[in-house]
Amino acid sequence: MNSQLKYELFEKMVKEFTENEVKPLAHELDETERFPAETVAKMAEIGLLGINVPKQYGGAGGDMRMYIKAVEIISKACATTGVVLSAHTSLCVTPILEYGTEEQKQKYVPKLASGEWLGAFGLTEPNAGTDAKNQQSIAVDMGDHYVLNGTKIFITNGGKANVYVIFAMTDKSLGLKGITAFIVEATTPGFSIGKKELKMGIRGSSTTELIFENMIIPKSQVLGRVGEGYKIAMKTLDGGRIGIAAQALGIAEGALEETVKYVKERKQFGMPIAKQQNTQFVLADLATKVEAAKMLVYAAADAKQAKDPTLSVKAAMAKLYASETAMEVTNKAVQLHGGYGYTREYPVERMMRDAKITEIYEGTSEVQRMVIAGALLR
Amino acid sequence: MSKNILIIAEQRCDRVQNVTFELIGIAKELAKVNGAEVEVLLMGHNIAGQVSDVVGYGADRVILVDDPCLASYLTEPYAQAATEVIRERTPGVVLVGASSIGRDLAPRVAARLNTGLTADCTKLAMNEDGTLEMTRPAFGGNLFATIVCPDHRPQMSTVRPGVMKKCDFDASRSAEVVHKEIAFAPQKIRLVEEVKVCSVVDSIEDAKILVACGRGVGNPTSIEQAKNLANELGGTYCSSRALVDACVIESCRQVGQTGKTVRPECYVAFGISGAVQHLAGMEDSDYIIAVNKDENASIFNVSDLGIVSDANKVLPLLREEIEKLSRA
Amino acid sequence: MEIIVCLKQVPNTTEIKIDPVTNTLKRDGVESIINPDDKTGLEVALQLKEQFGARVTVLSMGPQQAEKALGEALAMGADHAILLTDRAFAGADTLATSKTIAAAIKGMPYDLIIAGRQAIDGDTAQVGPEIAEHLDLPQISYACEVGYNADTKVFTVKRQFEDGYQILEVEGPCLLTVLSTACKPRYMRVKGLVDLDNKEVQILRRSDLVIEDEVLGLKGSPTKVKQTFNKQYNTNKQKLVLDPAEAAKLIAATLKDKHLI
Numbered sequence: 001m002n003s004q005l006k007y008e009l010f011e012k013m014v015k016e017f018t019e020n021e022v023k024p025l026a027h028e029l030d031e032t033e034r035f036p037a038e039t040v041a042k043m044a045e046i047g048l049l050g051i052n053v054p055k056q057y058g059g060a061g062g063d064m065r066m067y068i069k070a071v072e073i074i075s076k077a078c079a080t081t082g083v084v085l086s087a088h089t090s091l092c093v094t095p096i097l098e099y100g101t102e103e104q105k106q107k108y109v110p111k112l113a114s115g116e117w118l119g120a121f122g123l124t125e126p127n128a129g130t131d132a133k134n135q136q137s138i139a140v141d142m143g144d145h146y147v148l149n150g151t152k153i154f155i156t157n158g159g160k161a162n163v164y165v166i167f168a169m170t171d172k173s174l175g176l177k178g179i180t181a182f183i184v185e186a187t188t189p190g191f192s193i194g195k196k197e198l199k200m201g202i203r204g205s206s207t208t209e210l211i212f213e214n215m216i217i218p219k220s221q222v223l224g225r226v227g228e229g230y231k232i233a234m235k236t237l238d239g240g241r242i243g244i245a246a247q248a249l250g251i252a253e254g255a256l257e258e259t260v261k262y263v264k265e266r267k268q269f270g271m272p273i274a275k276q277q278n279t280q281f282v283l284a285d286l287a288t289k290v291e292a293a294k295m296l297v298y299a300a301a302d303a304k305q306a307k308d309p310t311l312s313v314k315a316a317m318a319k320l321y322a323s324e325t326a327m328e329v330t331n332k333a334v335q336l337h338g339g340y341g342y343t344r345e346y347p348v349e350r351m352m353r354d355a356k357i358t359e360i361y362e363g364t365s366e367v368q369r370m371v372i373a374g375a376l377l378r
Numbered sequence: 379m380s381k382n383i384l385i386i387a388e389q390r391c392d393r394v395q396n397v398t399f400e401l402i403g404i405a406k407e408l409a410k411v412n413g414a415e416v417e418v419l420l421m422g423h424n425i426a427g428q429v430s431d432v433v434g435y436g437a438d439r440v441i442l443v444d445d446p447c448l449a450s451y452l453t454e455p456y457a458q459a460a461t462e463v464i465r466e467r468t469p470g471v472v473l474v475g476a477s478s479i480g481r482d483l484a485p486r487v488a489a490r491l492n493t494g495l496t497a498d499c500t501k502l503a504m505n506e507d508g509t510l511e512m513t514r515p516a517f518g519g520n521l522f523a524t525i526v527c528p529d530h531r532p533q534m535s536t537v538r539p540g541v542m543k544k545c546d547f548d549a550s551r552s553a554e555v556v557h558k559e560i561a562f563a564p565q566k567i568r569l570v571e572e573v574k575v576c577s578v579v580d581s582i583e584d585a586k587i588l589v590a591c592g593r594g595v596g597n598p599t600s601i602e603q604a605k606n607l608a609n610e611l612g613g614t615y616c617s618s619r620a621l622v623d624a625c626v627i628e629s630c631r632q633v634g635q636t637g638k639t640v641r642p643e644c645y646v647a648f649g650i651s652g653a654v655q656h657l658a659g660m661e662d663s664d665y666i667i668a669v670n671k672d673e674n675a676s677i678f679n680v681s682d683l684g685i686v687s688d689a690n691k692v693l694p695l696l697r698e699e700i701e702k703l704s705r706a
Numbered sequence: 707m708e709i710i711v712c713l714k715q716v717p718n719t720t721e722i723k724i725d726p727v728t729n730t731l732k733r734d735g736v737e738s739i740i741n742p743d744d745k746t747g748l749e750v751a752l753q754l755k756e757q758f759g760a761r762v763t764v765l766s767m768g769p770q771q772a773e774k775a776l777g778e779a780l781a782m783g784a785d786h787a788i789l790l791t792d793r794a795f796a797g798a799d800t801l802a803t804s805k806t807i808a809a810a811i812k813g814m815p816y817d818l819i820i821a822g823r824q825a826i827d828g829d830t831a832q833v834g835p836e837i838a839e840h841l842d843l844p845q846i847s848y849a850c851e852v853g854y855n856a857d858t859k860v861f862t863v864k865r866q867f868e869d870g871y872q873i874l875e876v877e878g879p880c881l882l883t884v885l886s887t888a889c890k891p892r893y894m895r896v897k898g899l900v901d902l903d904n905k906e907v908q909i910l911r912r913s914d915l916v917i918e919d920e921v922l923g924l925k926g927s928p929t930k931v932k933q934t935f936n937k938q939y940n941t942n943k944q945k946l947v948l949d950p951a952e953a954a955k956l957i958a959a960t961l962k963d964k965h966l967i
Contacts, residue, residue, distance in 0.1 A: 489801060
């Protein structure tokens with residue numbers, strides 16, 4: 001059949017799913033800081049946890065456009081649920097698919113794609129945020145295995161994931177080239193979950209510390225080559241940023257939609273505030289920015305699909321612009337809602353808190369500017 | 379071919395159903411135009427006692443098929459009996475109640491007779507030449523269509539219960555009763571179990587006053603208050619589809635296109651937005667009061683008194699007001 | 707087991723609004739959906755497929771655009787899709803429609819035919835039973851639970867009435883019409899959507915059917931639409947914005963006026 005129909009029906013499906021299964025929970029997940037395990041199970045059943053995974057590894061065989069659209073639509077109603085999907089797909093399934101051995105792919109990807117297992121990614125440490133080379137997690141080569149010690153923080157899906165892609169120093173003297181990536185199962189002895197973060201936004205998403213104590217990691221768990229970890233992390237984040245950009249885009253669209261509805265209902269001075277030119281001009285600017293963000297996000301998704309060498313810059317631009325747009329749109333959405341917008345009765349309050357993280361995680365806006373400027377001034 | 383009107387009666391729980399009497403009522407009206415007779419086909423087992431009811435409500439002739447094969451409603455034996463009777467009597471018009479049974483039976487019979495069938499009519503008009511104009515809602519009640527069946531006989535229609543008026547019962551009437559024997563074919567469907575809920579407690583179609591709740595009356599307290607209010611007013615309660623889907627109100631109390639048609643003296647709607655499907659089931663009520671927060675709610679298009687206010691807050695206060703006035 | 711599911715693409719009538727100024731239907735932008743009862747019918751078929759193994763064919767009659775509804779059915783898990791589309795079929799009433807569909811089904815293998823109880827655009831509930839009649843099949847309408855015994859090949863069906871229910875047994879081939887309350891239809895599967903790239907809807911035209919011209923389309927329809935009109939609304943009405951206390955007073959006074967209290 002005409003492949004346009006596939007995209008059209010995919011959108012219809014994700015919208016229905018979001019309307020029925022995601023939206024009704026968004027408020028409660030935020031209020032109670034509860035991880036939406038039941039929604040993850042439902043996403044798994046439909047195949048949303050393996051959208052762009054090739055069929056031979058148990059995925060649906062779809063593409064980046066479908067995956068990105070799913071993150072966008074789901075995040076429009078609930079950014080928490082959106083990031084569960086994005087972190088799982090972009091930060092765990094994708095690096096295993098791209099850098100894993102055939103054996104690793106056979107072992108992990110089908111279970112991740114089917115949703116039997118959930119995935120996560122661990123790079124950040126207390127002293128290694130943007131400055132990733134300062135890794136203090138250490139994996140010592142013991143001949144036929146490594147012994148891993150250290151901690152990771154701010155790990156999305158932490159404590160909920162079964163499989164983690166973890167970065168650790170294997171040779172401190174080599175600096176960035178001394179970092180190696182590992183596939184780590186949550187059941188490995190010595191693996192534990194530390195502090196659960198209490199966050200401003202995406203409060204249903206599980207963000208935790210990971211603690212590694214004398215964990216024995218067989219050499220078969222090395223992802224890519226020894227010393228290739230930093231490159232894998234950066235390439236993985238290039239893809240991840242498109243997911244976060246889609247999440248930000250979704251939040252912005254959601255806030256805009258809520259606001260358009262509200263300004264038509266809310267009356268002041270005897271008429272809906274939608275009749276005020278201020279309202280109209282603000283909304284016009286916001287809608288234009290959302291549309292521009294959308295173009296950047298989709299272009300980055302297409303670049304990732306096409307293995308475009310300029311992906312890093314495109315992904316950075318998409319994330320930079322979409323996340324700052326999300327922040328601006330949600331901020332002005334709250335403003336247009338007035339006092340009601342500041343209460344937790346209206347979703348724009350949650351959306352504004354959720355939007356902020358998109359300017360921070362998987363590379364802050366400053367990092368995105370560094371990436372873009374670095375490419376310009378090379 | 380005759381020009382008579384044949385009504386397929388519906389009997390359940392040893393009682394001829396109201397819709398049958400309503401059909402006799404409209405058929406008598408239609409028959410005045412072209413001098414037709416109104417015949418009623420009564421099918422079942424041990425149902426001779428029900429003949430007097432259809433006669434009292436105006437049947438000119440009753441065709442009785444009384445057979446153990448018809449003890450419970452099953453499509454095939456009923457369709458076979460109805461088809462054979464229609465072929466023999468050759469009526470110009472066949473009317474069936476648009477109940478579950480009627481809507482199952484009528485298409486099977488119409489297809490076997492190779493004739494047209496108009497579903498769920500809300501208005502019927504007879505022309506002098508014997509052609510019937512059948513009006514029915516479509517698109518969930520947004521649109522009405524008048525359908526004719528010019529070249530095929532009989533002209534068949536199922537008619538929505540609660541819409542037509544029955545005649546006054548007259549116990550002194552008499553009519554010819556024709557007994558018809560049918561040689562039933564072997565059955566392919568076996569009835570294993572049948573459960574009937576024959577009680578007819580406060581049916582919403584018969585209520586003089588209805589208190590209706592919709593999605594806007596979200597909490598159990600408000601629904602309880604609405605039920606009490608209905609009780610105090612001597613009426614009963616009903617709802618839009620939303621609350622039936624949410625399993626808050628029983629499905630037999632659903633008003634609308636996929637529920638029941640009602641026309642009480644007064645319909646008080648709380649928190650009902652007024653989807654056309656709902657309006658189709660209640661807009662013929664004599665007087666409609668609607669309370670809804672959304673001033674653009676479609677329910678206000680049909681209400682005589684529309685009040686933009688929060689139904690959940692109005693309900694408890696209304697009870698006090700009514701107590702005051704009834705004491706006064 | 708071979709199952710045929712009849713489904714219709716319909717406008718989502720719950721979205722249709724009346725333009726209060728012109729008093730006409732606002733149909734623009736109203737999406738087309740799979741008729742809800744039919745979608746439930748497909749879910750019943752897919753559940754039978756999962757439990758007992760079956761090939762599920764979805765069949766629709768309508769314009770070319772109905773391919774979209776069939777694509778959705780394939781993405782939910784149907785194995786094969788057929789669209790009956792031809793100018794000769796246009797304008798068909800329920801009798802002509804059921805004859806056309808029955809003619810298409812006649813040449814196909816089937817143990818079970820499932821249709822929705824009724825379509826939300828026409829609400830006739832006639833096409834299913836009429837197809838059964840043309841194919842000389844037993845029918846069970848208003849099915850809300852469907853069981854199957856693979857050893858005896860007997861279907862056990864719970865049939866819902868207003869005032870109770872029946873449990874019925876029947877051997878295939880037979881036709882069921884299903885209520886939308888029977889079960890909740892699944893979402894399309896991502897894999898099913900991706901696989902649409904390699905699937906085609908089989909198109910059946912007039913020339914593919916063995917049937918007389920006289921029974922097709924408008925010409926073959928005994929019923930004719932004489933006239934359509936929109937609903938007229940009451941214009942002598944009052945609408946007031948009131949606080950709850952005023953509202954309660956006014957309603958009570960109105961009921962008193964009408965001698966209802």
